[in-house]
Amino acid sequence: MVRTAEKKQEVTALPNPLAANGQQVNFELRAQVPEKLVRDNQTYKLDIYYEYGLERENIATYNFQFGEFIYEEGEPTITRQLSFPYTPKKKEGRLMVQGRAIDNKDGDIRYTDHKQVATGLVTTPLLLVRNNEFDFIPDTYKEKANQPAKFAFFFEENKTELRSNLGSRLQVLDQYVLDNVEAQSITITASQSPDESGSKLAEKRAESLEDYYRKKIKTLDYSGKKVDIRTSAQKADLDLLLQRLQASALPSEEKAEAIAILSSDQSQIAKLSGLKQTEAFSYIERYIYPSLRTASVEMNYNRSRKTDYELYILAKKIAEEKADADQLTEEELQYAATLTPLLAEKRKFYEAAVKSTDKWPAYYNLGVVYNEMARKDYRPEAKKALLDKAIHNLSFAGFRNPTPHVYYSLASAYHQRGDMLEALQYYDFAIKLGPEESVLQRIFADKAALEIEIGQYDEAIASLRYAGDSYQTNMNLGLSYMLKENYEGAERYYTRALELKPDDALAYYSMAVIGARTQNESLLKHGLIRAIQADRAYMEQALEDPEFDAYRKKESFRDAFKL
Incomplete structure (x- = not known):
């Protein structure tokens, strides 16, 4: 079996060399063996592994037994999509296979020779630009904390019932029910999208939230506080739609076309019908209409403030468990955390705020602390553990205050940890909440970076249409088009990215890769020279990059290093 396998088995991998995409190296491996290797008393298996340096990473095993393979061209064949995690130290390695012939009776094993089937790794798909930066609540929080707390609930199309999957968000209202204050003033403002059929949907949505809160007061509140709830409904006309459309991330031409329809003298029905014929409608249907099917809740409190010195001293005592937590409110405790530059001290203050108040700003800022600590830690396992804690706290902040900023922060934390599906979901949540245009562009830009990382280049290009004309947008459009071979x-x-950020090393290096792929040696040479002049780290990267293998001995390549 071993001799037959070594002579006649065929194993191929695509792509070759292997290519890194985000956190993973994905490839297809096809193995075909002679039919005589399929026997009742013996088993033939093929081990697939990646070898780099002195390390070996096992990936998969193909088992050539009935039910495990199909016949192609009359021979047993297994084809699978495989992957393994990417790390920089795997850039230079080999995809290897080794066969095993096993005697099913006595367990005796014979091995084939090791065989290389692909080299690795092309890292061009990693030449993208991400932002993923989010910061603490601004230092002006002391003043802003006096403003009403606001949060929104979303409803399904043409529905007024609170959705069953909002359990964690409804806990927000439960926490306000439990607040030990003399009085609460609550305003509920509901709306509906103009395409919905019911004429009183907004009013009924506001009533649903009011009924829920009053029932919880009767069940959970023992303080006897006075509760004043006022409800209002926004008309289902086109004014709100027009406002959201003007603040959207749509390209200017598509936005202008939609605005022109809404500003015309046609009836509302005709305007809505006209919108369906525009290129902007898919965006409106996916991101704007859902943002109008809401009921927002506003809680208003008045609380006195201590001096910064008193806040800091008391916060430190609370964090050290030398003072009772109720000596400071949540707002006071978290504001005290802004008075120290030390991340370790900030963490203690926010942890104390979480324990004593259980409110969203403390969770959010504690999440930011852990994210900042993760950015400064270069140990992979420690970094992941810190991001786990960041996500945990940002999730609780999102339950209590589901705003675009919080959801973008949560998406960014998931993105940095490599949880792409969760990150994509929260990018979409943040977009649907309808932030201002600059924030929308930032979210779409990072969403597109994620889509590039998972190989969804068409989706990335679609997202980048709404990301503005920034350096990041143009760099990632350039990479998407290059990976689609539209050089x-x-x-x-x-070129546009370099206009926005002259002498950028990454842009010039990417141009050199285009030169290599299109056999344009002049572009290759110029791009490498300018990249290395801007950042000498690209000299080592170019020397190891498989993109330039065909040019190693050519003058155009060697001249780039004569600086």
């Missing part, structure tokens, strides 16, 4: 389009976007 002319890629070069155009990289």
